[in-house]
Amino acid sequence: SYELTQSPSVSVSPGQTVSITCSGEKLGDKYVCWYQQKPGQSPVLVIYKDTKRPSGIPERFSGSNSGNTATLTISGTQSMDEADYYCQTWDSSTVFFGGGTKLTVL
Amino acid sequence: QVQLQESGPGLVKPSETLSLTCAVSGYYISSGYYWGWIRQPPGKGLEWIGYMYHTGNTDYNPSLKSRVTISVDTSKNQFSLRLRSVTAADTAIYYCARREAYCTGGSCNSVWFDPWGQGTLVTVSS
Numbered sequence: 545s546y547e548l549t550q551s552p553s554v555s556v557s558p559g560q561t562v563s564i565t566c567s568g569e570k571l572g573d574k575y576v577c578w579y580q581q582k583p584g585q586s587p588v589l590v591i592y593k594d595t596k597r598p599s600g601i602p603e604r605f606s607g608s609n610s611g612n613t614a615t616l617t618i619s620g621t622q623s624m625d626e627a628d629y630y631c632q633t634w635d636s637s638t639v640f641f642g643g644g645t646k647l648t649v650l
Numbered sequence: 651q652v653q654l655q656e657s658g659p660g661l662v663k664p665s666e667t668l669s670l671t672c673a674v675s676g677y678y679i680s681s682g683y684y685w686g687w688i689r690q691p692p693g694k695g696l697e698w699i700g701y702m703y704h705t706g707n708t709d710y711n712p713s714l715k716s717r718v719t720i721s722v723d724t725s726k727n728q729f730s731l732r733l734r735s736v737t738a739a740d741t742a743i744y745y746c747a748r749r750e751a752y753c754t755g756g757s758c759n760s761v762w763f764d765p766w767g768q769g770t771l772v773t774v775s776s
Contacts, residue, residue, distance in 0.1 A: 577762040586768055593762075638709070642695070
């Protein structure tokens, strides 16, 4: 099995930059994607293949992955970005999700 | 635009079988992609259940593999989930989703899910 670890919560002020991390053994050797889930809604893909943004996702969302840590960065955070964020990877034909990080925009 | 919609009973008794269907619109399942299920217990994180290609290839979460069957009905453009011998721990919102992948040289090294259905809450209780 493989474990992805995320901090339970992070907070940011509007307009600031926030980083949400996801750690796992040699995670940089795998591809990571990120989902945003707002209360009562389905998850939405915001980053795939470490750094790629799907169409319709704002440029303020970016991703990186190196070593044991993948990072989702939101620049110029807006109140609408308040949500839970989940990382996900794939290894040996198995999908693994991180536990999720609750982002609060204060 | 691809859309997915889950349907099925919202209440299942312990030890019985949970059955859900995901109707796909805007894309023919037989044209490609894997189609899968993910669940989320109330207030908790996401758990992958499994996915299936229209030709029958499947991958399941090892922790659920003994109880799960995913099947595809291309004539109805839908796919289904069956989870046997359920307990209260199987209470969750169940999502269906299309699996996308990055594959090179005949092997894949990245998968992700997009889009997702709206989800359906299934409660296991007598």
